[in-house]
Amino acid sequence: MKRAVLKKMTGLLMSAVLVASLAGCGGAQDSGEAPATAESTAQESGPAAEDNSGAEETAESEAAAPADGEAVTITLWSQFSDPNSTDGNYVAFYNALESIKTDMPNVNVVHEGTESESYKVKLKTAMAGNELPDVFFNWGAGTMAPYVEAGLVLPMDDYMTDEVSARILGGTLDNFTFDGKIYGYPYSVAVASLYVNTELFEQNNVKIPETYDEFLEAVDAFKEAGITPISLGEKDLWPGLMIFGIHAIRMAGAEDFNAALMGEGSYNTPELVEAAKYVQDLAARGGFGESAMGTSEDDAVAAFKQGRAAMMFMGSWLNGDCEADDAAVKGKISVIKFPVIEGGKGTKDEFHGGSGETFLVSSSTEHPAEAAAVAQYICEKMSKDQYLAGSGMPAWEADMGDTSELNRLSQEIANLTKDATGYVYWLDSLTGGSAADTLMNEIANLIAGAETPEEFCANLQKLNE
Amino acid sequence: MNKILGNKKAYFVFVFPAFVIYFVMAFIPIIISGYYSTLEWNGIGEKVFVGIENFLELLKNDAFLSSVKNSFILAAASVIGQLIPAMFFAIVLSRNIKGEGVYRTIYFIPVLLSTVVIGQLFLKIYNADYGALNALLQKLGLEGQDWLGNTKLVLAASFFPIIWQYIGYHMLILYTGIKGVPAEIYEAAQIDGANEKQMAFMITMPLIKSTIKVSMTFAVIGSLKLFDLIWVLTKGGPLHASEVPSTLMYTTIFTRMEYGSGSAIAVFIVLECLLFYFLIEKFFKVDNLTY
Numbered sequence: 001m002k003r004a005v006l007k008k009m010t011g012l013l014m015s016a017v018l019v020a021s022l023a024g025c026g027g028a029q030d031s032g033e034a035p036a037t038a039e040s041t042a043q044e045s046g047p048a049a050e051d052n053s054g055a056e057e058t059a060e061s062e063a064a065a066p067a068d069g070e071a072v073t074i075t076l077w078s079q080f081s082d083p084n085s086t087d088g089n090y091v092a093f094y095n096a097l098e099s100i101k102t103d104m105p106n107v108n109v110v111h112e113g114t115e116s117e118s119y120k121v122k123l124k125t126a127m128a129g130n131e132l133p134d135v136f137f138n139w140g141a142g143t144m145a146p147y148v149e150a151g152l153v154l155p156m157d158d159y160m161t162d163e164v165s166a167r168i169l170g171g172t173l174d175n176f177t178f179d180g181k182i183y184g185y186p187y188s189v190a191v192a193s194l195y196v197n198t199e200l201f202e203q204n205n206v207k208i209p210e211t212y213d214e215f216l217e218a219v220d221a222f223k224e225a226g227i228t229p230i231s232l233g234e235k236d237l238w239p240g241l242m243i244f245g246i247h248a249i250r251m252a253g254a255e256d257f258n259a260a261l262m263g264e265g266s267y268n269t270p271e272l273v274e275a276a277k278y279v280q281d282l283a284a285r286g287g288f289g290e291s292a293m294g295t296s297e298d299d300a301v302a303a304f305k306q307g308r309a310a311m312m313f314m315g316s317w318l319n320g321d322c323e324a325d326d327a328a329v330k331g332k333i334s335v336i337k338f339p340v341i342e343g344g345k346g347t348k349d350e351f352h353g354g355s356g357e358t359f360l361v362s363s364s365t366e367h368p369a370e371a372a373a374v375a376q377y378i379c380e381k382m383s384k385d386q387y388l389a390g391s392g393m394p395a396w397e398a399d400m401g402d403t404s405e406l407n408r409l410s411q412e413i414a415n416l417t418k419d420a421t422g423y424v425y426w427l428d429s430l431t432g433g434s435a436a437d438t439l440m441n442e443i444a445n446l447i448a449g450a451e452t453p454e455e456f457c458a459n460l461q462k463l464n465e
Numbered sequence: 466m467n468k469i470l471g472n473k474k475a476y477f478v479f480v481f482p483a484f485v486i487y488f489v490m491a492f493i494p495i496i497i498s499g500y501y502s503t504l505e506w507n508g509i510g511e512k513v514f515v516g517i518e519n520f521l522e523l524l525k526n527d528a529f530l531s532s533v534k535n536s537f538i539l540a541a542a543s544v545i546g547q548l549i550p551a552m553f554f555a556i557v558l559s560r561n562i563k564g565e566g567v568y569r570t571i572y573f574i575p576v577l578l579s580t581v582v583i584g585q586l587f588l589k590i591y592n593a594d595y596g597a598l599n600a601l602l603q604k605l606g607l608e609g610q611d612w613l614g615n616t617k618l619v620l621a622a623s624f625f626p627i628i629w630q631y632i633g634y635h636m637l638i639l640y641t642g643i644k645g646v647p648a649e650i651y652e653a654a655q656i657d658g659a660n661e662k663q664m665a666f667m668i669t670m671p672l673i674k675s676t677i678k679v680s681m682t683f684a685v686i687g688s689l690k691l692f693d694l695i696w697v698l699t700k701g702g703p704l705h706a707s708e709v710p711s712t713l714m715y716t717t718i719f720t721r722m723e724y725g726s727g728s729a730i731a732v733f734i735v736l737e738c739l740l741f742y743f744l745i746e747k748f749f750k751v752d753n754l755t756y
Contacts (some may be wrong), residue, residue: 234703235613235614235699235700235702235703237702290593290611291593291594291611291614292614293611293614293615293702293703293704294591294592294593294611294612294613294614294615294619294703295593295594295614299592299594303594308594434721434722434723436720437716437720437721441704441705444702444703444704445704448616448703448704450616450704
């Protein structure tokens with residue numbers, strides 16, 4: 001009898017173990033946070049102990065300090081953890097960190113870099129403990145909003161002279177502006193545009209579209225010719241955000257669409273319903289090929305790179321892929337503004353994408369003026385250098401000097417966006433969390449034809465209620 | 466030996482280390498998940514106690530209900546699609562055929578491959594543009610399909626590799642069970658004039674009933690908590706068509722940042738698996754056999 005009970009218990013234990021491996025996932029995140037924090041603490045001391053350039057820099061600035069007498073120490077945190085990285089943003093950041101020593105001798109900047117995922121945790125911990133540095137890197141819009149609401153970030157309006165704001169390119173401050181106050185300076189603009197394979201357009205006698213009607217004609221012509229008109233990796237969900245995003249911008253205009261996304265406006269407008277109709281119609285007429293729902297973004301990019309698709313609407317990070325040596329389309333790609341939709345409120349100079357990364361000043365800093373000056377200096381300096389490094393568009397006006405070595409498409413995009421009047425940032429970064437997930441799934445429903453444009457807008461509007 | 470088996474302290478000594486590990490790694494997370502499932506929480510901010518509201522919300526969530534339905538379909542398909550071929554191979558292999566070891570190894574190979582490897586393999590087979598399956602269909606004059614992008618096909622397409630992968634696993638379990646049946650019984654049956662089919666149905670299967678139960682438990686529980694292959698192949702898409710509870714749990718927690726709701730799904734999976742364990746236990750009464 002007892003043995004039978006024991007047997008049953010063992011069985012129960014076994015079955016529990018079977019299921020536990022999964023249930024563990026739910027709890028794992030909580031325990032996972034602790035090590036991550038520990039890690040970031042370890043990294044905090046890391047650069048000072050191991051990183052030669054960091055140590056050197058601190059020593060140098062300390063040496064410079066007594067000469068001036070007035071030097072103020074500004075602590076700076078960023079996600080740029082590796083001084084030797086070749087990533088354009090990293091290169092630009094470390095350039096700025098180097099030149100600030102000579103350009104701003106009155107401050108002594110002490111930098112701490114933490115790898116991006118740990119950085120997010122570290123920042124949240126610091127906020128909870130009220131231990132923020134004077135200046136810190138952060139993402140804009142939805143990511144930044146809770147910090148601004150909690151009063152942790154200093155507005156820049158008092159430090160931003162007309163002369164400074166004149167140098168900042170139009171629309172780049174939107175993601176750092178809350179209730180009319182500007183909290184951060186921009187340093188780069190990543191922007192989506194329509195990539196067209198000029199060779200395929202020529203071979204098939206199709207005109208590169210300037211109006212939306214011509215765009216639809218091109219779609220039909222390529223479909224007829226058996227070429228995927230627009231490469232879309234909807235399996236990963238986020239690429240669909242960009243397609244809907246640009247249609248919504250063209251129909252509703254950047255301002256109204258931003259308002260809807262930020263919960264201050266409505267998704268239930270005739271313009272957005274119309275935008276959804278255009279997207280659904282584009283999918284229904286085969287604009288994304290036969291298998292967009294099952295295609296990953298990697299496959300979609302590969303198809304475009306190999307010249308199997310005629311167009312792609314994507315962010316400027318595609319530049320590198322198109323101009324890569326192994327790309328069949330190298331030298332044959334051109335970027336154009338997404339055509340204006342007749343009857344829509346949006347203009348050709350409103351763009352999808354924008355500047356979403358910045359350096360913020362903590363509201364508890366003891367040296368607000370110096371901290372604001374450091375944030376401004378780094379952003380302006382990075383704007384030029386990250387552009388030259390082929391990373392994104394500049395956010396500040398500057399003399400770029402010799403740009404002959406620059407990625408050809410980056411230059412084309414710079415030309416397209418120089419008169420930009422408004423931006424709508426990437427919908428997922430802008431909204432964040434469950435709202436971003438809802439947007440992605442609703443847009444997938446729309447593209448697959450599983451719901452009407454009216455239902456789509458009504459479902460999105462639930463996010464704002 | 467009997468002395469040891471009769472000694473309760475010996476039980477304790479042997480079971481205790483494993484018990485501690487299971488308690489810390491399995492039971493405590495389950496209990497914590499249970500606690501989280503009563504909260505409305507984004508993982509960072511304030512925790513708000515909402516009682517069983519997360520569970521009530523789940524009942525109204527279409528994606529969740531269809532994910533549960535999918536997992537039941539998979540469980541049924543696994544029992545039929547895995548155990549029957551596995552039983553066939555096990556019986557054939559156990560009859561001392563030529564190359565027994567070689568075949569046993571061949572059938573077991575899919576189990577040894579990492580799920581991600583199998584997932585990548587089938588991603589390439591199913592690819593609508595350059596996949597092997599569509600190429601084959603087109604050679605035969607049939608039309609290719611977007612196997613993982615079509616809401617009507619995706620369930621069957623993604624379940625196939627899951628079922629295929631574990632046939633060898635169940636074959637090995639059943640094979641081991643059959644090998645435990647004494648040869649004398651078969652000899653006696655042969656003297657009585659029984660053929661192979663009769664021996665399989667009248668002798669082998671009844672005698673390895675307890676092994677079949679183990680296989681069935683693994684197949685059902687494994688299907689209900691399946692995550693990996695679905696995640697690699699489709700991430701539950703398109704439009705939740707291939708969603709199972711564990712993939713939905715993952716996106717709820719890590720994409721939507723809804724820890725309470727996601728934990729409620731986790732708790733559901735635990736309870737569901739326990740329920741099915743007891744059901745199989747109850748309806749699969751096994752006599753203790755001694756040879």
